[in-house]
Amino acid sequence: MSVEPVIGRHLDRLRLLNRRPSSIRHRLEALTRLTVWANGPILYLTETQLTQWQQHRSHEVSSQTLRTETSHVREFYRWAVQERLIDNDPSLRLVTPAARRGLPRPIADVDLARAIAEAEPVMAATLGLAAFSGLRACEIAQLDWAELHLTATPPWLRILEGKGGHSRDVHVPTALVELLRALPDRHGPVIRPMRGQRRYCTPARISQRANNYLHEMGIPETLHQLRHRFATRMYAECRDIRAVQDELGHRSPTTTAVYAAASSATAAAAVEAAGHLQAG
DSSP: OOOOHHHHHHHHHHHHTTOOHHHHHHHHHHHHHHHHHHTSOOTTOOHHHHHHHHHHHHTTSOHHHHHHHHHHHHHHHHHHHHTTSSSSOTTTTOOOOOOOOOOOOOOOHHHHHHHHHTSOHHHHHHHHHHHHHOOOHHHHHHOBGGGEETTSSSOEEEESSOGGGOOEEEEOOHHHHHHHHTSSOOSSBSSOOOTTSOSSOOHHHHHHHHHHHHHHTTOOOOHHHHHHHHHHHHHHHHOOHHHHHHHHTOSSHHHHGGGGOOOHHHHHHHHHHHTSOOOO
């Protein structure tokens, strides 16, 4: 399906604003799905039609996905009003699905140790980057040897473009240094793609490889849950939510707060202490 000209203009505007290529791609995908549903141009859809679209999508995707798609659609119509292509924004009455953030589900250390011990060097380094420094799949995919400073005191690495396009420095513990030094190549991408593929792995490919490996070992967790393990353990050690926020690259401490939930043992001890009356 060809892209509606007005959608092309909208994407050109995003490029001028220096939006990330992945953000522009996701905007195009969301608007293309809306076009397929409408079976034609979307610029002049009404409030009623957009509400019907949202109700239709709610039966096909998760609430989080619908929340994201709704945001893309709203941004398009907001831009159309600003450009005076339409007089009124038909997306104003769309519902914003509530974001549900569950508790972190970190991988067990015994499973992580077994997975790393039995992995070949590239897989072991992939798992280590998530479990020991909290990197996302997209950050592992883009990581280059030029951004690793393993001989520094302490060792660290730089994420040039994390989620939201923000850069940050991340500490590298000794266990991860050893996994990285076991890699055969010390130039270009840290996690190299298979022969004949593009220069860098895609985030989806990084996740797929790691998840398949874990599941083949009978470990149900995913690569992202190794990041959960890092954040949970780091907070348990330092009790400094801002430090954990900086390492993870979260823009808001609210996102990081989920890792600050007290353990059941800590909560039980606190409740027990609260049940004792102090004399005097």
